[in-house]
Amino acid sequence: MDTVMDGWRRELPELDRPEFEVTRRAARLSQLLEEVLSECLAPWTLTKADFNVLWILRTAGAPYELRPTDIRNRLLLTSGGISNIINRLERMGLAERTPDPSDGRSSWVRLTPTGTDVAEDAIRAWAATQEQMFAGVDPQLARQASDTLRTILIALGDREPATAPARAHDLPPHQTAPPRTT
Amino acid sequence: MDTVMDGWRRELPELDRPEFEVTRRAARLSQLLEEVLSECLAPWTLTKADFNVLWILRTAGAPYELRPTDIRNRLLLTSGGISNIINRLERMGLAERTPDPSDGRSSWVRLTPTGTDVAEDAIRAWAATQEQMFAGVDPQLARQASDTLRTILIALGDREPATAPARAHDLPPHQTAPPRTT
DNA sequence: CGTATGTCAGTAGTACTGATATCG
DNA sequence: CCGATATCAGTAATACTGACATAC
Numbered sequence: 370m371d372t373v374m375d376g377w378r379r380e381l382p383e384l385d386r387p388e389f390e391v392t393r394r395a396a397r398l399s400q401l402l403e404e405v406l407s408e409c410l411a412p413w414t415l416t417k418a419d420f421n422v423l424w425i426l427r428t429a430g431a432p433y434e435l436r437p438t439d440i441r442n443r444l445l446l447t448s449g450g451i452s453n454i455i456n457r458l459e460r461m462g463l464a465e466r467t468p469d470p471s472d473g474r475s476s477w478v479r480l481t482p483t484g485t486d487v488a489e490d491a492i493r494a495w496a497a498t499q500e501q502m503f504a505g506v507d508p509q510l511a512r513q514a515s516d517t518l519r520t521i522l523i524a525l526g527d528r529e530p531a532t533a534p535a536r537a538h539d540l541p542p543h544q545t546a547p548p549r550t551t
Numbered sequence: 552m553d554t555v556m557d558g559w560r561r562e563l564p565e566l567d568r569p570e571f572e573v574t575r576r577a578a579r580l581s582q583l584l585e586e587v588l589s590e591c592l593a594p595w596t597l598t599k600a601d602f603n604v605l606w607i608l609r610t611a612g613a614p615y616e617l618r619p620t621d622i623r624n625r626l627l628l629t630s631g632g633i634s635n636i637i638n639r640l641e642r643m644g645l646a647e648r649t650p651d652p653s654d655g656r657s658s659w660v661r662l663t664p665t666g667t668d669v670a671e672d673a674i675r676a677w678a679a680t681q682e683q684m685f686a687g688v689d690p691q692l693a694r695q696a697s698d699t700l701r702t703i704l705i706a707l708g709d710r711e712p713a714t715a716p717a718r719a720h721d722l723p724p725h726q727t728a729p730p731r732t733t
Numbered sequence: 734c735g736t737a738t739g740t741c742a743g744t745a746g747t748a749c750t751g752a753t754a755t756c757g
Numbered sequence: 758c759c760g761a762t763a764t765c766a767g768t769a770a771t772a773c774t775g776a777c778a779t780a781c
Contacts, residue, residue: 370701370704370709371701372625373607373610373625376607376610376611376612377610379610379612380609380610380611380612381609381610381674384674384675384678386678386681386682386685386690386693387690387693387694387696387697388681388682388684388685388688388690388693389678389681390693390697390701391580391693391696391697391700392581392584392681394697394700394701394704395577395580395581395584395700396581396584396585397627397704397709398573398577398581398700398703398704398707399574399577399578399580399581399582400581400627401627401704401707401709402574402577402578403578407746416745416746416747417746417747418746418747418748425555425558427562427563428555428558428559428561428562428563429558429562430558430561430562436762436763437762437763437764438761438762438763443554443555445579445582445583446747446748446749447748447749447750448762448763448764449748449749449750449751449763449764449765450747450748450749451763452763452764452765453747453748453764453765454747454748456764456765472756472757472761472762473755473756473757473762474754474755474756474757474761474762474763475756475761475762475763476762476763492563492566493566496566496568496571499568499570499571499574500568500570502570502707503568503570503703503706503707505706505707506570506702506703506706506707508568508569508570510699510702510703511568511569511570511572511573511703512569513695513699514569514573514696514699514700514703515569515572515573515576517692517695517696517699518573518576518577518580518696519552519553519572519576520688520692521580521685521688521692521693521696522552522576522579522580522583524685524687524688525580525583525684525685525687525688527552527579527583551749551750551751589770598769598770598771599770599771600770600771600772618738618739619738619739619740620737620738620739628771628772628773629772629773629774630738630739630740631739631740631741631742631772631773631774631775632771632772632773633739634739634740634741635740635741635771635772636771636772638740638741654737654738654780654781655738655779655780655781656737656738656739656778656779656780656781657737657738657739657780658738658739733773733774733775735781736780736781737779737780737781738778738779738780738781739777739778739779739780740776740777740778740779741775741776741777741778742774742775742776742777743773743774743775743776744772744773744774744775745771745772745773745774746771746772746773747769747770747771748768748769748770749767749768749769749770750766750767750768750769751765751766751767751768752764752765752766752767753763753764753765753766754762754763754764754765755761755762755763755764756760756761756762756763757759757760757761757762
């Protein structure tokens with residue numbers, strides 16, 4: 370990575386801005402982490418996409434259910450992509466859909482008991498792996514990195530599309546500025 | 552993103568470590584950036600993978616040539632993946648392969664003049680886009696983020712597999728610990 | 734011979750687009 | 758009727774695996 374950035378500075382000094390380094394290093398970091406995550410999930414035959422949805426559902430709290438739209442808002446995927454993942458989770462018996470009584474277009478995706486267990490096991494495994502990977506990293510530094518990244522994300526406009534938590538019969542009928550809907 | 556992390560803290564407080572937030576936020580950041588990069592490259596019909604290789608070749612300095620192995624070391628891809636990309640660049644007339652006189656197994660991948668132009672144009676466009684995106688971010692903060700990420704990457708073992716720069720007839724015959732070779 | 738380098742075909746995993754259905 | 762929600766089929770892009778060729 371340093372080799373690469375040195376080349377950048379040597380060859381294109383007029384374009385040497387700290388932002389670009391953030392870009393490259395963030396990409397590299399998530400590349401490395403995703404690689405490890407894949408291995409980490411192998412025992413459950415879960416893909417990273419599956420894991421993300423399980424994770425979102427589990428951290429949503431009991432009864433571990435959200436509408437596809439909520440998942441979409443949190444993971445920034447298209448509705449088509451979400452459908453695919455839910456289908457897979459349903460075939461694996463980890464999640465199930467129930468129609469939304471108050472809105473016939475939508476449905477609730479809920480973790481099955483098995484799904485909840487699998488989610489927790491996988492999350493715990495991934496947490497342990499991360500802990501091990503970050504063993505050589507000062508927690509202070511990690512904290513700082515997280516805060517800085519957060520600030521940058523907000524500055525870049527990473528949005529919080531109006532939370533709609535557990536069984537939101539009480540919410541107003543529409544969200545604020547939902548992203549890609551197709 | 553904050554919504555998601557709040558759920559994490561509420562539901563799985565025993566697993567609340569700053570590292571995990573770094574992981575998620577870095578992933579999100581590169582997700583957002585890659586999305587914009589794709590749009591940015593559309594005018595040239597370049598894929599992100601193409602762009603990465605063009606970029607690596609351009610920042611390698613004149614005469615803008617590297618062996619597939621060098622590219623692999625810098626981008627952390629398998630040799631098969633590199634072959635595909637080089638094939639595509641060659642078909643587009645942006646790069647060309649010449650056999651390595653001193654090692655019959657390998658070859659040198661060099662940017663054509665057109666390739667060099669396209670690389671520079673695309674890099675400049677991407678730089679301008681990033682500059683615009685980061686307009687609201689304090690450069691100090693970006694600098695800090697970059698440094699912190701760098702430290703973390705090094706701690707995670709992101710390696711520098713023995714640089715092999717322009718026409719390295721003078722290098723020892725083998726590298727140190729090359730990653731995935733297949 | 735064993736290792737290193739690279740190519741190629743086939744494939745997995747990700748996620749988008751466009752078409753469609755349905756409901757508010 | 759328009760906009761929102763979701764599903765599905767088809768497709769693009771990424772990149773890996775395994776088989777192979779060749780050369781050190």
